[in-house]
Amino acid sequence: MPNAHGKNTVLTIAAQVVTTYTNTSEFTNEADEHDTTVYGMDDADYDGGIRRHGFTCGGFYATGATGPHTILRPLIGTKVAIVRKAEGTGTGKPNEAFTALMTKYVETNPAADMVTWSAEFRVAGAIVHTTQV
Numbered sequence: 602m603p604n605a606h607g608k609n610t611v612l613t614i615a616a617q618v619v620t621t622y623t624n625t626s627e628f629t630n631e632a633d634e635h636d637t638t639v640y641g642m643d644d645a646d647y648d649g650g651i652r653r654h655g656f657t658c659g660g661f662y663a664t665g666a667t668g669p670h671t672i673l674r675p676l677i678g679t680k681v682a683i684v685r686k687a688e689g690t691g692t693g694k695p696n697e698a699f700t701a702l703m704t705k706y707v708e709t710n711p712a713a714d715m716v717t718w719s720a721e722f723r724v725a726g727a728i729v730h731t732t733q734v
Contacts, residue, residue: 605687605688609689610623610626611686612683612685613682613684614673614682619669622660622718625658626657626685629655629657630653630654631652634648635650654699655721656685656721656722657719657722661715661718662708662715662717669718670708670718673703673706673718673720677706678704679702679703680703680725681701683699683700683722684698690733692734693732693733694733695732695733696730696733699724699726699727700724700726703720703722704721704722704723706719706720707719707720
């Protein structure tokens, strides 16, 4: 089975390609759990509930009109369209598209290293999984 390399990931947020500023991204998928244990049972029982998805990304700060500070910082508290191509662009490769609420934007300025940024999103609604054509 071939492996996928993260360097090929393509990321678009609010119709802006941020791939060249990004070196990490992560999807989290979880579901609510409901305890359905009743009297007389010796072991706990659970049912699944609403699914919840989160998305984070980050990378290197860049100056100018097209950097993450200019593109992403103003989006805090708004819902944006995100497209993630985890294996890059190409026929037959996966494509994930979703709307997400941007909940956090952070810039980190270490004295002896590059300035970095990170952003957190809470997916609002379904993730549309397709194959690129």
